[in-house]
Amino acid sequence: MTAYIARRVLWMIPSLFVVFTLTFLVVHATPGGPWDESEKPLSDAVKANLARQYHLDDPLPKQYVDYIVNALHGDFGPSYRSVERSVSEIVLATLPVSAQLGLLSMLFALVVGIPLGALAALKRNTWVDFTASLVTVTGISTPPFVRVSLLIVIFSLALPWLPTGGWEGLWDVRIIIPTIAIGMGPAALLARYTRASMLDVLPQDFLRTARAKGLRESSVVVGHALKNALIPVVTVAGVTLANVITGAFFVERIYGVPGIGRQFVDSVTGRDYPLLLGVVLVFAILISVVNLLVDLSYGLIDPRVRYQ
Amino acid sequence: MTRPPTSLWRDAWRRLLRNRAAVTSLAVIIVVVAISLTANVLAPYPFDQQDLDATDLAPGGSHLFGTDQLGRDQLSRLVYGSRISLAVALVDVLVVLLVGVPLGLAAGFIGRWVDVVIMRTVDVLLAFPNLLLVIVVITYLRAVLELPQSGLLSVVGAADKVTGGLLGVFIALGLVSWLTVARLVRGQVLTLKEREFIEAARMIGATDWRIMLRHLLPNTLAPIIVAATFGIPGAIATEAGLSFLGLGVRPPFPSWGILIAEGVRNMRAFPHELVYPAGVLAVTLICFSFLGDGLRDALDPKLKVD
Numbered sequence A: 001m002t003a004y005i006a007r008r009v010l011w012m013i014p015s016l017f018v019v020f021t022l023t024f025l026v027v028h029a030t031p032g033g034p035w036d037e038s039e040k041p042l043s044d045a046v047k048a049n050l051a052r053q054y055h056l057d058d059p060l061p062k063q064y065v066d067y068i069v070n071a072l073h074g075d076f077g078p079s080y081r082s083v084e085r086s087v088s089e090i091v092l093a094t095l096p097v098s099a100q101l102g103l104l105s106m107l108f109a110l111v112v113g114i115p116l117g118a119l120a121a122l123k124r125n126t127w128v129d130f131t132a133s134l135v136t137v138t139g140i141s142t143p144p145f146v147r148v149s150l151l152i153v154i155f156s157l158a159l160p161w162l163p164t165g166g167w168e169g170l171w172d173v174r175i176i177i178p179t180i181a182i183g184m185g186p187a188a189l190l191a192r193y194t195r196a197s198m199l200d201v202l203p204q205d206f207l208r209t210a211r212a213k214g215l216r217e218s219s220v221v222v223g224h225a226l227k228n229a230l231i232p233v234v235t236v237a238g239v240t241l242a243n244v245i246t247g248a249f250f251v252e253r254i255y256g257v258p259g260i261g262r263q264f265v266d267s268v269t270g271r272d273y274p275l276l277l278g279v280v281l282v283f284a285i286l287i288s289v290v291n292l293l294v295d296l297s298y299g300l301i302d303p304r305v306r307y308q
Numbered sequence B: 001m002t003r004p005p006t007s008l009w010r011d012a013w014r015r016l017l018r019n020r021a022a023v024t025s026l027a028v029i030i031v032v033v034a035i036s037l038t039a040n041v042l043a044p045y046p047f048d049q050q051d052l053d054a055t056d057l058a059p060g061g062s063h064l065f066g067t068d069q070l071g072r073d074q075l076s077r078l079v080y081g082s083r084i085s086l087a088v089a090l091v092d093v094l095v096v097l098l099v100g101v102p103l104g105l106a107a108g109f110i111g112r113w114v115d116v117v118i119m120r121t122v123d124v125l126l127a128f129p130n131l132l133l134v135i136v137v138i139t140y141l142r143a144v145l146e147l148p149q150s151g152l153l154s155v156v157g158a159a160d161k162v163t164g165g166l167l168g169v170f171i172a173l174g175l176v177s178w179l180t181v182a183r184l185v186r187g188q189v190l191t192l193k194e195r196e197f198i199e200a201a202r203m204i205g206a207t208d209w210r211i212m213l214r215h216l217l218p219n220t221l222a223p224i225i226v227a228a229t230f231g232i233p234g235a236i237a238t239e240a241g242l243s244f245l246g247l248g249v250r251p252p253f254p255s256w257g258i259l260i261a262e263g264v265r266n267m268r269a270f271p272h273e274l275v276y277p278a279g280v281l282a283v284t285l286i287c288f289s290f291l292g293d294g295l296r297d298a299l300d301p302k303l304k305v306d
Helices: A002-029 A044-053 A060-072 A087-122 A127-141 A144-158 A173-201 A205-212 A217-255 A260-269 A273-301 B008-018 B020-037 B074-110 B112-126 B130-146 B152-162 B166-177 B179-192 B196-203 B208-245 B256-265 B272-299
Strands: none
Touching: A002 A060, A002 A273, A002 B112, A002 B130, A087 A127, A087 A173, A087 A217, A087 A260, A087 A273, A127 A173, A127 B272, A144 A173, A144 A217, A144 B208, A144 B256, A144 B272, A173 A217, A205 A217, A217 A260, A217 A273, A217 B130, A217 B208, A260 A273, A260 B130, A260 B208, A273 B130, B008 B020, B008 B272, B020 B074, B020 B272, B074 B112, B074 B166, B074 B179, B074 B208, B074 B256, B074 B272, B112 B179, B130 B152, B130 B166, B130 B208, B152 B166, B166 B208, B179 B208, B196 B208, B208 B256, B208 B272, B256 B272
């Protein structure tokens, strides 16, 4: 097990390296910067000065090595757009906001998705199942920017229950709409997987045995069926994270949440390439770590899984 | 007593017709396709005709769905917007069939280094959210295509400009839309090529090409159709998302994503400008998903494609 973990962690490094190098090359091959957007074209002298200030006149290999050395020291360089904050400072300021929103969205997805999927499987081919399937298809196929804008129209404008935007931390009503908008996609995925997995488990013999020995139906369903049905569902955790990250791009921007998803979008539309590179790197690390944790958790949940 | 002759496809078609959600969705999709093909006849106004005396009109009267902040007819813009979404769907399916399927076949059938190269590429690209890769690539494309270019790039840039930025979207989307299908086809080929009928074909002297095209490909067709159908809503949503962020199709071309972005800007005063395009996009995507579900159940009840 320890050897397996060590090998997986070591494997993460080259794959992160590939992603980082590709992004680095793409970003550095992308011409220009925010200064190209201004009304008056800058003089060549000013451009040369800017290039020197951001070390863009160094040879590419040197820039690449410098970036890695600095990044390993936690320094992701200056941002093009923000004069007062470096990329690391922007990431440190915005990541916690997105982490709170993202974790709450995942919690929402778990609390809604798993019972919905289990219920749909138990009441297969009844109106409960059909309603659940409409909800899951809607959740899977509508993009987050459609969900968040329709939620705002319904719950902030038509019914004046919630604010139309903003962020006041975890314990404020402003978190409700973005959480639901982001969490609905993963919730639908979880529901779909839970349903399919429950349908595989429900006809099995050990459930008949559990019923035969006189267990209450509720503990048969929750303690025996659902517990076993959830093992394959763990595999979607990585997809769920991807959903939450891409959902945050749109939801944070529309709802005015100062998170890292919004920084990513702003860095793209504002041509702030150092910020773009830094944020992509953060996402890449996050995704690799979660994928590793998912792989490791199989062994804990299902003792039949052996690592070699 | 003899049963009338039947085939896999006729059986599947019958099963599909019994699925009410899939049939309804198919009907809606056919209507959307018909609308997009006849947009120039159906749309009451040109999509970019402004009328500054009639801005932000509520639905009704001569503008069934109202007008936007420049007085453009919303219904006409929605109708023309369907062309963009369906063009994206078409290109997505083409990339799946012309890139994903051949690469998957090659990886599974040839094996060795071909397999390693193709599948490592797929693994690395699939490890990250599609949208993240698409956004990074399109940022690059946008910046490069805007510069004065020579040679091939100038042709690409000009074509991108003429299509209102659609070509850039196609390129960025094409980079990721073949991945899942390549992996799926490879997996199918790996199990199929050990089966007796392939061995038999080999024994009577069939060439590799013949085995791939006449024996392996037809047997992977069902999962390919299902996966391609499931890919469509993702592609349409990605285009809408890019256009929403201002990275995809450029105004005044009425991509549904642009209509939604404009609707979001105006939603406090004129929510209908948001609700119609968001609703139309959502319904289209949901219908493609239901159709995919229906096809999966119809073609092979045991099949599991995500």
